[in-house]
Amino acid sequence: MLLARIKGALSKFANTISKTLDVDVLIVDSNLKVVGSTFRYFDQYEVIRRVSIIGQCISTREVVAIEDRRKFGTCQACPEYETCEMRGLIAVPIFYRDTVVGAIALIIPQQKVANIFRDVNNSVEFLQNMSALLSSKLQDSDDYSALDVIKQEREILMDEVGYAIVSTDNLGVINYHNKQFSEYFRQEKNCVGKPIYEFVPHRVITDFLSRQVRAENQLIFIDNGRGSFYGLATCSDIVIRGQHTGALFIFKPVSQINSDFSEIVRPDTKATFARYEEQTFPRAVTDEAKRLAVGGQTVLIQSAPGAGEKLLARCIHNYSDRSHLSLVTVDCGYARDLREQIIFGELGQLHLAHGGTVYFQNVELLPYYLQEKLVDFLRSGVLNHENGGQVRVDVRVICSTTADLHAMTEAGTFLEPLYYRISERTLTIPPIREDPEQLRRMIENGIRFYRSCYHKPELTLSSRALERLCRWDWPGNLTELDQALDQLVRRAEQEITADSLEQLPAFSRQKVLSVEEMERERIGELLRQRYSKEEIARLLGISRATLYRKIKQYQFL
Numbered sequence: 262m263l264l265a266r267i268k269g270a271l272s273k274f275a276n277t278i279s280k281t282l283d284v285d286v287l288i289v290d291s292n293l294k295v296v297g298s299t300f301r302y303f304d305q306y307e308v309i310r311r312v313s314i315i316g317q318c319i320s321t322r323e324v325v326a327i328e329d330r331r332k333f334g335t336c337q338a339c340p341e342y343e344t345c346e347m348r349g350l351i352a353v354p355i356f357y358r359d360t361v362v363g364a365i366a367l368i369i370p371q372q373k374v375a376n377i378f379r380d381v382n383n384s385v386e387f388l389q390n391m392s393a394l395l396s397s398k399l400q401d402s403d404d405y406s407a408l409d410v411i412k413q414e415r416e417i418l419m420d421e422v423g424y425a426i427v428s429t430d431n432l433g434v435i436n437y438h439n440k441q442f443s444e445y446f447r448q449e450k451n452c453v454g455k456p457i458y459e460f461v462p463h464r465v466i467t468d469f470l471s472r473q474v475r476a477e478n479q480l481i482f483i484d485n486g487r488g489s490f491y492g493l494a495t496c497s498d499i500v501i502r503g504q505h506t507g508a509l510f511i512f513k514p515v516s517q518i519n520s521d522f523s524e525i526v527r528p529d530t531k532a533t534f535a536r537y538e539e540q541t542f543p544r545a546v547t548d549e550a551k552r553l554a555v556g557g558q559t560v561l562i563q564s565a566p567g568a569g570e571k572l573l574a575r576c577i578h579n580y581s582d583r584s585h586l587s588l589v590t591v592d593c594g595y596a597r598d599l600r601e602q603i604i605f606g607e608l609g610q611l612h613l614a615h616g617g618t619v620y621f622q623n624v625e626l627l628p629y630y631l632q633e634k635l636v637d638f639l640r641s642g643v644l645n646h647e648n649g650g651q652v653r654v655d656v657r658v659i660c661s662t663t664a665d666l667h668a669m670t671e672a673g674t675f676l677e678p679l680y681y682r683i684s685e686r687t688l689t690i691p692p693i694r695e696d697p698e699q700l701r702r703m704i705e706n707g708i709r710f711y712r713s714c715y716h717k718p719e720l721t722l723s724s725r726a727l728e729r730l731c732r733w734d735w736p737g738n739l740t741e742l743d744q745a746l747d748q749l750v751r752r753a754e755q756e757i758t759a760d761s762l763e764q765l766p767a768f769s770r771q772k773v774l775s776v777e778e779m780e781r782e783r784i785g786e787l788l789r790q791r792y793s794k795e796e797i798a799r800l801l802g803i804s805r806a807t808l809y810r811k812i813k814q815y816q817f818l
Contacts, residue, residue: 263291263357263363264290264296264363265290267395268296270395271297274286275288281387284367284369284373285302285367285368286368287309287315287368288355288363288364289319289363290362291319291362291363293316293319296363302368303347314366315364318352318354318364318366319354319361322354322356323354324389326350326352326378326381327349327350328349328381329348329349329374330349347368348370348371348374349367349378350366351367351377351384352364352365353365353366353385354392367388422439422441423441423513425438425439425441425444425445425446425514426439427439427512428499429456429507430506431506432470433456433457433470433508434454434455435455436507437453438452442512445514446461446483447487457470461481461510461512465481466494466510469508470508473498475498476495478493478494479493479494479495480492480607480608480612491514491615491654492512492513493512494511515613515616532572533576533579533580534550534551534580537572537576541569541572541739542569543691543696546688546689546691547576550573551580554580554581557583557657558686559686560686561624561683562574562660562661562687562688563688563689563690564689565663565738566738566740567738568690568692568693570661571622571661572739573688573690574588577618578618581657583616583617583618583657587614587617589610589611589617591604591610591619591620591621592623593621593624594622594623594626594793594796601631605634605644607646612644612652615654616656617657619657620659620661621635621659622661623662623663623796624660624662624666625663626793626795632675632679636682638654639682640682642654666684667680692738693742701727704731704746705727708722708749708757711746711747711749712750714750717750717753719755720753720755720756721756723756723758723759725759726757726759726762729759729768730745737786737790748765749762749765780801784801784815785815788817794809
């Protein structure tokens with residue numbers, strides 16, 4: 262069976278041996294099937310029997326040399342004994358990995374017997390050498406088949422990778438590329454044998470090939486007329502045994518980076534309107550949010566602190582046709598020294614959001630000079646980099662604010678063109694106290710949720726406690742309510758009573774406190790809720806310097 266894999270080589274071997282020794286040659290596999298033969302003197306052999314001389318050679322794994330078949334007992338029992346024209350025969354087994362896979366036999370006519378058997382050892386040695394060569398051919402075939410399997414497996418693996426992978430020789434001529442390369446650079450035909458810079462005409466590629474300037478995750482933009490590629494390029498040498506044998510290029514589209522990155526930047530994949538409407542947001546808000554979600558335009562979410570603006574932004578993104586890509590959140594109140602690079606840099610948040618959504622949280626805290634950059638980007642969709650390059654980025658923008666942007670615009674602290682560009686489609690989340698029925702549902706749902714979390718299925722909420730919770734004004738909105746319900750369920754044993762509410766900082770404020778005590782409690786509460794210093798100062802109507810002094814005074818540091 263194995264010999265059939267090298268049938269072409271077997272015919273050449275048989276002819277070579279036949280011409281060299283002037284005899285006929287028969288090559289038989291371990292199933293006694295003829296896989297190579299010549300017919301200089303004899304007719305074609307169709308049936309090789311197990312009891313034949315060749316069969317004996319294969320079964321005994323030994324050389325058989327018969328000068329006169331008439332004196333050989335096995336031949337005497339053969340049905341073709343009288344008609345067979347063969348006089349002599351030499352058969353040598355073919356070994357492969359210590360297994361007999363067949364035999365080579367010299368079929369010798371009467372006039373050639375004396376010549377062949379004059380030095381039979383040389384004839385046998387010659388046949389054994391031919392057998393060894395056939396074994397090496399089988400090994401080569403196996404190696405080639407194994408390499409071909411490995412090559413196919415690797416090509417399948419490379420095609421499954423989400424990046425484009427290309428290998429070239431030292432001159433940049435492509436010798437392999439996966440299917441993603443053709444897709445990303447819009448090539449309908451095989452690119453093997455052509456220079457890579459024909460398809461990726463970028464300085465990063467030419468610099469690497471001409472000056473060996475290695476590149477790792479360099480941002481590139483290519484527009485070849487059939488389509489565009491925007492992403493990261495890595496160029497490196499292929500070195501084997503100390504020798505540079507070529508180059509490897511990897512191209513990662515920003516959309517794929519976003520997909521990988523999205524599990525980090527968008528952990529709440531269950532944020533949907535179906536889950537939160539009428540439980541967290543009023544029906545009117547969710548209906549309008551759905552309408553705006555499918556449009557793709559910039560949206561401004563206006564709310565009081567803690568009203569769920571970030572959750573609503575996630576719902577809008579997950580409801581849109583960009584939901585399969587990233588929602589990247591930009592907190593405008595942090596990292597003052599790095600904000601410009603983090604937002605607008607070559608690997609900044611706007612780039613990472615390409616194809617998806619970028620959410621500017623607390624947009625009122627964005628510095629004025631960055632507001633100008635954001636307006637320029639919203640107008641053009643183009644980011645201008647320090648090296649002079651321009652890249653078009655496709656993102657949907659959602660902003661949220663807890664401030665009065667119109668008043669800030671009138672006061673000159675918020676850029677007017679930015680305000681009018683982002684406020685054209687505004688969603689307003691009302692304070693939760695404005696809808697008593699919805700507040701009641703939120704309280705009841707929250708109690709059920711935390712009962713499950715703390716394994717307290719029998720815990721009840723008294724009607725008096727529920728009424729007091731419903732009457733409270735909840736200045737911290739959803740955030741404050743959620744923290745209060747968590748504490749109530751965690752601390753209660755059998756029932757949450759009206760007295761239980763006195764354990765909460767929010768309800769203890771109903772006692773007579775000094776102005777200083779109320780101020781200290783309010784600052785502490787906002788710090789625990791992780792509001793930024795800028796937000797706290799704005800909510801209290803004091804300067805940041807005053808806030809820092811009070812934080813130190815009340816020992817919150």
